[in-house]
Amino acid sequence: MEAVPVGAKCERWNPTAEQVKVLTNLFRSGLRTPTTHQIQMISAHLGAFGKIESKNVFYWFQNHKARERHNKKRRRGPPDDDDEDGTAAGDHRKSRTRCFRVGCSKGKQEVYWQRKEIRGETETLELFPLKSSISEEADKVITVRGELCGRRALYLDAAGRDLPPLDLRLS
Amino acid sequence: MEAVPVGAKCERWNPTAEQVKVLTNLFRSGLRTPTTHQIQMISAHLGAFGKIESKNVFYWFQNHKARERHNKKRRRGPPDDDDEDGTAAGDHRKSRTRCFRVGCSKGKQEVYWQRKEIRGETETLELFPLKSSISEEADKVITVRGELCGRRALYLDAAGRDLPPLDLRLS
DNA sequence: GCAAATTAATGATTTATTCAAG
DNA sequence: CTTGAATAAATCATTAATTTGC
DSSP: OOSSOSSOOOOSOOOOHHHHHHHHHHHHTTOSSOOHHHHHHHHHHHGGGSOOOHHHHHHHHHHHHHHHHHHHHSSOOOOSSOOOOSTTSSOSSOSOOOOOOOOOOTTSOOOOOOOOOOSSOOEEEEOOOOOSOOOHHHHHHHHHHHHHHTOOOSSSSSSOOSOOOOEEEEO | OOSSOSSOOOOSOOOOHHHHHHHHHHHHTTOSSOOHHHHHHHHHHHGGGSOOOHHHHHHHHHHHHHHHHHHHHSSOOOOSSOOOOSTTSSOSSOSOOOOOOOOOOTTSOOOOOOOOOOSSOOEEEEEOOOOSOOOHHHHHHHHHHHHHHTOOOSSSSSSOOSOOOEEEEEO
16 A cells, blocks of 8 residues: 555655654744754754755745735634744834745756855754654655655665754754 | 955846846847756856856846836836747746746855756747947956956956857757 | 545745845 | 845746546
């Protein structure tokens, strides 16, 4: 009952539950527009749970940020647990000088991108306390997709356990 | 009278007259959103006139297309010689499945990107008849900037002459 | 119960807007 | 003020949920 054909090409990234959880936690921690280094780190760590690329992380934050905002404006119930906008306090779009962009890999193409370092306003943030639920589901997925798309393990062997805590700098 | 300090980092691309001319000609020939290969070729050839990167070409077309449109809508005189929008005829935003994006090189970073090939609607276009005016100005600029930013000659030696005609596929 | 058809989510691409260097 | 560069918003397209007919 192959969920995904073996030799097929990866059409579009399908994040695992763990990946989404981590990304959501990062977002709720205040991360809005991660740096190059941040995304690389995130991507590397999330790679433990299944195939992922840097551009996926980048896109995820783009979309999540945009849709979070959009859902705020539209009619909706009261915010159940509110949000920590991160940069919401004070500097409303000031002195942003950054760089980024990703590329496409549909036709099998590498992707690189970079983001300038912010000045001194960097704060170390402890992340990835995820020691909780590396479900068998995630384990299965990584196995299957690991073979499917040729994802190479970055930090760990296969299961995604025992990740060293990742420190990100919150702009 | 150093126009640009030697060891300084290239802040932002400053196209030469020749580069702009070629780009404009390409645009007026109907090129709107060049392919990866197209941009690489264009960038390579334009590199003869001075420092340039692929992303510069990409951005140029982005901006030029956008601003051309914007100038159309805003109060302005009648279009002097109109435009050949390229994709303007018929398929008004249909079945476009593409990929692209560039990266930043402010902090010295490579940039790659790719664009999917369109189906069969590709037409070969003869370009770069530019055998006309390789002005001394461009020659000087390429010398200076060539040393400044470490641009490597891609196709030709130094002056930008004797370029083989470039064929682009017009979508 | 299952698979084709339909809808809802959301990953990925394109366009529009904004910022700032020259 | 022009325009290269970066960001945000809008749009497209694909995949998962969900529904429906058998």
